[in-house]
Amino acid sequence: MTKILLLGKSGQVGWELQKILPLLGELVAVGSAELDLTDFNAVRRLVRELKPEIIVNAAAYTAVDRAEEEAERAMAINATAPGVLAEEAARIGAWVAHYSTDYIFDGKKGSPYLEEDSPNPLTVYGQSKLAGEKAIRETGAAHLIFRTSWVYGLRGKNFLLSILRLAREKEELGIVDDQIGTPNWCRTLAEATACAIECINCNPAIKSGLSGIYHLSAAGKTNWYEFAGRILAADPLKQEQLCRKLNPIKTDSYPAAARRPLYSVLDNRKFQAAFGFLFKQWDCYLRDLFGEGA
Numbered sequence: 001m002t003k004i005l006l007l008g009k010s011g012q013v014g015w016e017l018q019k020i021l022p023l024l025g026e027l028v029a030v031g032s033a034e035l036d037l038t039d040f041n042a043v044r045r046l047v048r049e050l051k052p053e054i055i056v057n058a059a060a061y062t063a064v065d066r067a068e069e070e071a072e073r074a075m076a077i078n079a080t081a082p083g084v085l086a087e088e089a090a091r092i093g094a095w096v097a098h099y100s101t102d103y104i105f106d107g108k109k110g111s112p113y114l115e116e117d118s119p120n121p122l123t124v125y126g127q128s129k130l131a132g133e134k135a136i137r138e139t140g141a142a143h144l145i146f147r148t149s150w151v152y153g154l155r156g157k158n159f160l161l162s163i164l165r166l167a168r169e170k171e172e173l174g175i176v177d178d179q180i181g182t183p184n185w186c187r188t189l190a191e192a193t194a195c196a197i198e199c200i201n202c203n204p205a206i207k208s209g210l211s212g213i214y215h216l217s218a219a220g221k222t223n224w225y226e227f228a229g230r231i232l233a234a235d236p237l238k239q240e241q242l243c244r245k246l247n248p249i250k251t252d253s254y255p256a257a258a259r260r261p262l263y264s265v266l267d268n269r270k271f272q273a274a275f276g277f278l279f280k281q282w283d284c285y286l287r288d289l290f291g292e293g294a
């Protein structure tokens with residue numbers, strides 16, 4: 001049975017992976033309490049002890065604004081630790097599945113980003129995630145690097161939960177309408193990841209050709225203002241909402257430490273073609289989430 005090591009089991013994506021990966025093999029899942037990614041020796045020890053065939057790294061430093069003040073920590077968790085993981089994976093011939101972000105792009109392209117488009121991160125977070133991609137690739141380990149965007153779910157910290165909370169506290173909300181991207185339900189990301197892992201597990205003949213970077217994203221695009229409207233419309237407990245009006249505002253009038261790309265839609269065709277996974281429109285997943293619950 002394939003042994004899979006999952007890091008970041010309590011995060012949005014990690015939580016969902018913890019539920020689905022046992023279908024594919026023997027899963028050992030750890031969170032920050034069991035393994036601190038800034039302890040590089042502990043990272044090495046764990047991989048050497050377990051000798052997994054697949055390592056899935058869903059752990060990351062994801063506080064985009066705080067990273068501007070904590071560059072060293074963001075780099076350690078998002079770049080150095082994934083590099084160490086991949087080095088160890090290369091030693092034992094294991095695969096590394098890892099997540100990266102749309103924020104490695106500067107947003108100037110204006111049409112969906114392809115995997116080979118030139119990155120130009122605007123923020124420390126984006127730089128640290130890009131450095132993580134590079135660190136993994138340089139080890140020569142077989143890898144699946146999944147860039148995704150605007151992750152939400154019913155756990156943790158995300159835009160959907162913030163909007164649901166704020167709509168119960170305030171009568172009007174100002175929401176940015178000039179950043180364009182694609183929201184992704186963490187459960188879909190875990191399902192797509194499982195599909196890719198199943199492919200590399202079951203097809204030894206083609207698996208080495210699958211190593212690479214993939215854009216993992218629902219279809220379509222929106223902006224935060226429209227996304228907020230859809231969230232509030234789909235909220236099954238609408239009667240609890242105090243909010244009567246959403247006001248579109250511009251990025252410039254919403255102060256944040258880290259500058260977001262104005263356009264970060266990811267072209268998902270490479271992933272779909274490689275792994276036979278068809279992504280639905282982003283808003284279908286929003287409806288699925290409210291229909292199915294946590």
Ligand SMILES: NC(=O)c1ccc[n+]([C@@H]2O[C@H](COP(=O)([O-])OP(=O)(O)OC[C@H]3O[C@@H](n4cnc5c(N)ncnc54)[C@H](OP(=O)(O)O)[C@@H]3O)[C@@H](O)[C@H]2O)c1
Pocket residue numbers: 008009010011012013014031032033035036037038058059060061062077098099100101102129147148149150151152156157186
């Ligand atoms: N969230 C987004 O909108 C977004 C967008 C694009 C790409 N991504 C990428 O997608 C991946 C998954 O994101 P997510 O939203 O699921 O992240 P998340 O909910 O913020 O979870 C991150 C996990 O990393 C763990 N972690 C943080 N520091 C750690 C450390 N020093 N040692 C060990 N574990 C540590 C956290 O553990 P604790 O909970 O114990 O602190 C947490 O469980 C990440 O690679 C992220 O960069 C996310």
